[in-house]
Amino acid sequence: MKAMTDDVERTAEPAVDPDVVDVDGDAVDPDVVDDTGAADTDAAPRSDRRWPILCAVLALLLIAAAVGCFVLAQDRSDLEDRASAESAATEEAERIVVSWLTYDYRTYEDDMTWVTSSGTEKFQKEYSPEALEGLREKMIGPQELVSRGRVVNSAATTKDAEHVRVLVFTDQTLTDKDIRSGGAEPLHARSGVELSMVRVDGKWLVDEMVQLQFQ
Numbered sequence: 493m494k495a496m497t498d499d500v501e502r503t504a505e506p507a508v509d510p511d512v513v514d515v516d517g518d519a520v521d522p523d524v525v526d527d528t529g530a531a532d533t534d535a536a537p538r539s540d541r542r543w544p545i546l547c548a549v550l551a552l553l554l555i556a557a558a559v560g561c562f563v564l565a566q567d568r569s570d571l572e573d574r575a576s577a578e579s580a581a582t583e584e585a586e587r588i589v590v591s592w593l594t595y596d597y598r599t600y601e602d603d604m605t606w607v608t609s610s611g612t613e614k615f616q617k618e619y620s621p622e623a624l625e626g627l628r629e630k631m632i633g634p635q636e637l638v639s640r641g642r643v644v645n646s647a648a649t650t651k652d653a654e655h656v657r658v659l660v661f662t663d664q665t666l667t668d669k670d671i672r673s674g675g676a677e678p679l680h681a682r683s684g685v686e687l688s689m690v691r692v693d694g695k696w697l698v699d700e701m702v703q704l705q706f707q
Contacts, residue, residue: 550595557666581656581689582648584610589660589685592701593641600628612690612699636669642681656689656696659704 524617588610595603607619631637644661666679684704689696 509638548641574650577653577691578648578650578656581650581691581696582646582658583690585656585658585687586643586646586660588637588687588698588701589662590641590643592685593662593664595632596638597628597632597636600624600632610697612692612697615698619705636672638667640665654691658687658689660685661689 588606590601591606591610600625604619604624607624608616611619641662641664644663646658646660648659649657661684662682664681664683666681670676671678686702686704687698688700690699691697
């Protein structure tokens with residue numbers, strides 16, 4: 493009878509897998525045992541280790557987004573500056589061309605004062621008072637020319653915010669002493685004038701002016 497009791501007690505003892513017992517004889521959760529049978533000492537939740545990586549990735553994405561926004565804003569600012577420069581330079585170029593084509597032999601010297609106020613030093617040297625006076629003495633004075641100019645159309649090419657090239661199409665009405673005395677119709681001439689405009693101290697000046705065609 494005693495032998496049967498011992499068998500029952502031995503059967504009631506919980507079975508322990510020797511593969512999951514640590515060196516101290518304590519039971520170990522099989523889920524934290526590695527391939528070698530030893531308990532995994534790095535069993536901390538993996539999510540705890542992912543947070544620093546996720547934070548670093550998010551920080552990089554935020555930096556990239558900020559840089560992208562800055563570049564886009566800079567590009568937009570540059571485009572706005574170029575558009576503003578084109579508009580201002582074109583307006584001034586048209587005014588200059590009208591002044592160039594509008595004169596009267598009796599007031600020619602005053603009509604050409606725009607050269608010093610609207611031209612660079614280079615332009616003023618080319619259209620110096622001496623050169624303008626020579627033109628008046630040879631042609632404008634003797635023929636008693638009176639001219640009126642107007643802008644038909646214009647187009648601009650912007651190099652940067654400080655340099656713009658403007659092509660201006662004009663219509664010029666000319667009369668001389670013979671036309672006026674004979675009652676004939678004024679002469680009309682269409683031409684294209686190309687101006688190189690530069691901004692100096694915030695003001696647009698003509699640096700070069702070339703008459704492309706005249707008929």
